[in-house]
Amino acid sequence: MATVAGSLDTLYCITTCFNSRRNSTSQPRRHWDPCAIGPLYSRHLQSARLSTATMLSMLQNPRQAAAQVLNFALILSSAFMMWKGLSVISDSPSPIVVVLSGSMEPAFQRGDLLFLWNRNLLQDTSVGEVVVYNVKDKDIPIVHRVVRKYGEGEDAKLLTKGDNNPSDDTELYARGQDYLVRKDIIGSVVGYIPFVGYVTILLSEHPWLKTVMLGVMGLFAILQRE
Amino acid sequence: MHNTLNRFQSVFGFFTTVAFVLGCFIAATDLYAERAPTGTLKVQNLQVVKGRPHYYSSVQEEYAIIKFSLDADLSQLFTWNTKQVFVYVTAEWPAAKGGVNATNEAVIWDSIITNPSADHLKNIGPATMKKLKKSAKGKTVAPDRGILSLRNQRPKYQITHPSRKIADTENVKLKLHYNVQPWFGLLTWNQNQDIGFWKAIKGGVSAPFSLPSIKKKN
DSSP states (O other), X not given: OOBEEOHHHHXXXXXXXXXXXHHHHHSXXXXXXXXXXXXXXXXXXXXXXXXXXXXHHHHTOHHHHHHHHHHHHHHHHHHHHHHHHXXXXXXXXOSEEEEOSOTTTTTSOTTXXXXXXXXXXXXXXXXXXXXXXXXXXXXXXXXXXXXXXXXXXXXXXXXXXXXXXXXXXXXXXXXXXXXXXXXXXXXXXXXXXXXXXXXXXXXXXXXXXXXXXXXXXXXXXXXXXX | OHHHHHHXXXXXXXXXXXXXXXXXXXXXXXXXXXXXXXXXXXXXXXXXXXXXXXXXXXXXXXEEEEEEEEEEEOGGGOOTTXXXXXXXEXXXXXXXXXXXXOOEEEEEEEEEEEOGGGGGGSOOOHHHHHHHHHHTTTOSOOXXXXXXXXXXXXXXXXXXXXXXXXXXXXXXXXXXXXXXXXXXXXXXXXXXXXXXXXXXXXXXXXXXXXXOOOOOOO
């Protein structure tokens, strides 16, 4: 069963990417201007030595501290906005998912990132499409290929199968359910990026990493001097 | 500590940006690779039998076994960004007798054809794997794998209908499809009309046929 993870875990991933990218672009001159390296370096050394002192001084400077907190909130909220924006555009509750298992191998492996699209602009969801669906009363989204379709529109009966599985998904469905319908599907796979999703797999399998990462990010946001 | 981590973060951020942009460039080269696939599908043998969906089921269903032959040239689908091509043959037929729109569609045969760069990921036994790797030694792209020639091929899937009846169905057609799955970028399927450098499949549809009545037990 090629299960996928979505929503919040991916949000963490976006947040980190966004955060790191933001840092790389926000101060380009300091890094690339060779003239500035000498003096800047020594100043940074100094600030590193005095980091505890600066932290204490920040407590005495509430205006700066508030700005840092706001800055951190901005990063988080813009990541959240990006995620929700993508969700609206693609009409899918979880537009980016991470593959957790190997029933679609060799195409999709554990840790790969899939982009979903959930609108039928040109045609119905049809045979051959790779879809992510939720089974009634089960909370694990599954990504498999549609192999049979009977009928048209919303009520069309769909049967799915993993490319790497010997048999179709009838056994994965709910008791008494032989086919999926369109509304069980939360999106068709349109884009693919390898490996990137491993970050979220690590985060969901080792929950303490989340705390550590949020802590480190928070520390950065607070210690950063603009 | 603040400094080192900050630098590491900047380098990592820059790395991800560069890797992503590079990936997008690679994905964009797909659009400039010409695709002009061709295919000929012929029905060889038709049979409808009665059976049960699985061993412990008491339900009787009708299954169509469609043997076919296929000649296809999908070699142009294999480029450096191709991880695998998923080739599949569907049978489609209209819901009502005399209907025009083929609203029932079922895959009867499929195959995963990997590019040599993805051979190691395939789920096959060690001996087959060795053979597969040997078949494309020193190559990372193997267009010759896209040339298919099947004679009197048994279907992988015996198809039925939710009504459990499929015998005597009229106006059934077999159709060839493919799905190119990349190392990075967009998944693409066979399209109905030409788009840029990508042409629609030439041929790839069988002549319409009718399924026979259930084979009587002698």
